[in-house]
Amino acid sequence: MKKMWTGRTAGELNKIADKFNASIPFDQRLYRQDITGSIMHAEMLAAKGIIPVTAKDHIIEGLEGILEDLESGKMAVDMTAEDVHMFIEGALTERIGDEGKMLHTARSRNDQVALDLRIYVKEEIEELQGLLLDMIDALAEKAEEYKSTVMPGYTHLQRAQPITFGHHLMAYAMMYLRDLDRLKDIYRRTNVSPIGCCALAGTTYPTDRQMEAKGLGFDSVCQNSLDGVSDRDYCVELLSALSILMMHFSRLAEEVVLWSSWEFKFVELSDSFTTGSSIMPQKKNPDMAELARGKTGRVYGDLISLLTVLKGIPLAYNKDMQEDKEPVFDAVDTAKICLQVFAPMIREMKANEENMMHAAQKGFINATDLADYLTKKGMPFREAYKITGTIVSDCIHNGDVLEKLPLEKYKEYSDMFEEDLYDAIDLIHCVQRRNSEGGTSVESVENQIAYVKAAIQKEMEE
Ligand code: ARG
Numbered sequence: 001m002k003k004m005w006t007g008r009t010a011g012e013l014n015k016i017a018d019k020f021n022a023s024i025p026f027d028q029r030l031y032r033q034d035i036t037g038s039i040m041h042a043e044m045l046a047a048k049g050i051i052p053v054t055a056k057d058h059i060i061e062g063l064e065g066i067l068e069d070l071e072s073g074k075m076a077v078d079m080t081a082e083d084v085h086m087f088i089e090g091a092l093t094e095r096i097g098d099e100g101k102m103l104h105t106a107r108s109r110n111d112q113v114a115l116d117l118r119i120y121v122k123e124e125i126e127e128l129q130g131l132l133l134d135m136i137d138a139l140a141e142k143a144e145e146y147k148s149t150v151m152p153g154y155t156h157l158q159r160a161q162p163i164t165f166g167h168h169l170m171a172y173a174m175m176y177l178r179d180l181d182r183l184k185d186i187y188r189r190t191n192v193s194p195i196g197c198c199a200l201a202g203t204t205y206p207t208d209r210q211m212e213a214k215g216l217g218f219d220s221v222c223q224n225s226l227d228g229v230s231d232r233d234y235c236v237e238l239l240s241a242l243s244i245l246m247m248h249f250s251r252l253a254e255e256v257v258l259w260s261s262w263e264f265k266f267v268e269l270s271d272s273f274t275t276g277s278s279i280m281p282q283k284k285n286p287d288m289a290e291l292a293r294g295k296t297g298r299v300y301g302d303l304i305s306l307l308t309v310l311k312g313i314p315l316a317y318n319k320d321m322q323e324d325k326e327p328v329f330d331a332v333d334t335a336k337i338c339l340q341v342f343a344p345m346i347r348e349m350k351a352n353e354e355n356m357m358h359a360a361q362k363g364f365i366n367a368t369d370l371a372d373y374l375t376k377k378g379m380p381f382r383e384a385y386k387i388t389g390t391i392v393s394d395c396i397h398n399g400d401v402l403e404k405l406p407l408e409k410y411k412e413y414s415d416m417f418e419e420d421l422y423d424a425i426d427l428i429h430c431v432q433r434r435n436s437e438g439g440t441s442v443e444s445v446e447n448q449i450a451y452v453k454a455a456i457q458k459e460m461e462e
Helices: 015-021 024-047 053-072 084-102 109-145 165-190 209-215 225-230 233-259 287-310 319-348 353-362 367-376 381-398 407-413 421-425 427-433 442-461
Strands: 150-155 158-164
Touching: 024 053, 024 084, 024 109, 024 209, 024 319, 053 084, 084 109, 109 165, 109 225, 109 233, 109 319, 109 442, 150 165, 150 353, 150 427, 158 165, 158 353, 158 427, 165 233, 165 442, 233 287, 233 319, 287 319, 353 427, 367 381, 367 421, 381 407, 421 427
Parallel strands: none
Antiparallel strands: 150 158
């Protein structure tokens, strides 16, 4: 495609320089946003008397035709074009003739690309929010199913205190709920229109930026034209939020990997979300979880790439900024596919309740409760802690567990022990007694589920 900027130069770009300069291989995916922006731009230009109404009608008709043909596959993207903006404008002029050349009045590719990217980010945030809601819903549903399933809770990956599997799953629901909230916040700052900032300084034409912004569904317009064409904060924010989201994925993924190992055997993933080994017939690998854990790295990389591209570049537009798009696309695509895979994988995941209980019984995770038992009978906690520690140590030595140690044995450590101690260290009771707000009791987990469901409901209504 012949360069539209021929004039100052002859436009004969060295072949490899031309390839180096082009963004069409990756920005072609912005064609719809570009056409949407251009249609509104033509509307505004005609409304302000900057271009004739007839020209506007032809421009819009031409753009709508291009969109239709691209969407149906009737028309292919011209890969010799420099970028998506040049491609669409060139295709328009080819279709409708010289009137097509009026479209780029009071506009620059600098505000045009800024607009396209904002429209794209807004749309993707909305999609991500929908997927996040589904992920949170999947976790809440699973938590409901396993709200009274006892498992060991861990610190330092050492069995610590009994919790329910439902409680554990709800911890992730809370993380994803914060991710959702972050996206909502970012949407607000993305929803500001840069169109009309032009190359960098605004324009001498009597444009109406407010009209263009409103027509495109933006809340307001950027207040400084230099900032409007240079600002990619919303992309950095999006990639930060997606990095945090992926960090959450990597933690859940790691637990799914551990839980489905033979060593833990806490969960069984469905066949549709596991793979086999080409040589080891016994294998059922949690590839999806491992991949999500691995893909976290690339999203962090996308964030760092973008921050580094933007670092230290002077105002306003610089070609460096063409490098903003690939990290943004990659991070969005990656986060979306992880959400799409994980929600059904979690829904189909089955807990091995027996093994969870078994692991809970073996780890002395009710030792805190035994100490609390003595404390509640009047013994200072430090002393109770010490006695319990000695009992645990003796049990380990003799191969005993707290639940099975006879009362006479307990009495040897302290005469405060009575028959009711067995009730105090019963795992189900240990869980049920942790009824503080946010605790692991069944009632508390039910409250957490209700909280999350109400938040989902509220989001759906908005
Ligand atoms: N392809 C360019 C980009 O993605 C569009 C803006 C080009 N502007 C310019 N003045 N060369 O950043």
